[in-house]
Amino acid sequence: MNKRAAVGYGAGGGKGGTRRGAGLGEGGQGNANRVIRFRCGFTNTILDVLRNRGWNHVTEEGADWDFYWCDVGWMREVFDHCYMDEGARICHFRNHYELTRKNLMVKNFKRYRKQLEREAATAGGKSEALKMDFYPPTFELPTEYHMFVEEFKKHPSATWIMKPAAKSQGKGIFLFRKLKDITDWKKNSVYKPASQQNHQDSQGEKEAQVETYVVCKYIDNPYLVGNKKFDVRFYVLVCCYAPLKVWLYREAFARFSTVRYNLESIEDNVVHLTNVAIQKLAPDYDPERDCKWSFASLKRYLTAKHGNEEVAQLMREIDELVIYSLKSVQKIIINDKHCFELYGYDIMLDTAMKPWLLEVNASPSLTASSPQDYELKYRLLDDMVTVIDMENRLTGKEKRIGGFDLMWHDGPVLVNDGGVEYTSAPGHCTNSFLGCSNENRQKQLKQMMRQANIAKRHNNPTQPNQNTSVQQSAAAGVA
Known part of the structure; x- marks a missing residue:
């Protein structure tokens, strides 16, 4: 049964x-x-x-x-x-929230960092924990309130940002500089879950349990383009956690604020949050002007200003950010052969071009804000379904499928002309191409399908030719 x-x-x-x-x-x-x-x-x-x-x-x-x-x-x-x-x-994976719920994400990051520090101390080598330095000091409220206060006192002039642990689209987020702002905020009903805001016991004395928030040190030196703040959304597909198999999509985009950055106006979320839902609240918001820039364009801009070497280092750090964030939950996520996950990663850059992870989304928005946004998301999802391969048309050895590149398969995947190779040695180029051209996507898909069909027919001569139906499926997508 x-x-x-x-x-x-x-x-x-x-x-x-x-x-x-x-x-x-x-x-x-x-x-x-x-x-x-x-x-x-x-x-x-x-x-x-x-x-x-x-x-x-x-x-x-x-x-x-x-x-x-x-x-x-x-x-x-x-x-x-x-x-x-x-x-x-x-x-989705059963407990995807271990990475996508803000408080659990940071909890797992801290735990994994301590694990790496212990392993390095035992082995007497260089700690991999340094690779986990991609998130700012963060605490869960109310459980870690006293730990937060200690850190707050070490940085009396710092700006902090409060985020509900389980909300999205900028809901409930605000910036502050004084502890009394926390006291005032706790009195507000926003601090309480909606389902409990009006709840009382029979005597009318029981106070509702507070909603979980995270508070983190605000990155107050963001990299600006045209004096405007931005973050970057890119997509990561995890097909399996045991072993860890990770695909990174080539196309991504930067989301810009519609107003100039100003650290003095910390009460104005339109300045500090780049979510489309927040930017729509700006008085001069124009829906015809999409406040997005392709990551390829941003990458060219950064290369022109800082050179190839600095941008290459940025891309290596983004690769590490992805892999170490996933490894931090690899043994916690309930792996299931039926499950996969398309994550939306949000990062920002500071003035030193260091990437900071803001959050990981289990349900990244797939609603298009413009025709160009629709085409990008269509290509993304169409390629994702091809990777999942419900029709059993692939060999399982592919390293590029449309805009997706296999960057990790129980170890880093290298760029090479042969099969999948792995290495832990430094200096090798991993198979990730974030921000690189995806213009030959349709041609690559057709060529890959032909090669997969030939390989399968070679292994099974009685198998019928699948190439025609595959090419029709690929042609149905947005070029």
């Missing part, structure tokens, strides 16, 4: 159910000619991508599916109570 039958859950969407997927993905064995059944909990770009691949969109309550793009609420409420067949795939 499976879990679904044991608890009486229905199939398909809603409250879970059985999954009869037959494809294994990423070079697994399955039927390449079957029609994939998918469910999708969103009506934005991802739905367009899945429909254009010729898959069958199942919407009936109780219908089986092979691929489900669900929200994190479904994972929390249903995942543990449903049975999924061999080839079914779903877009």
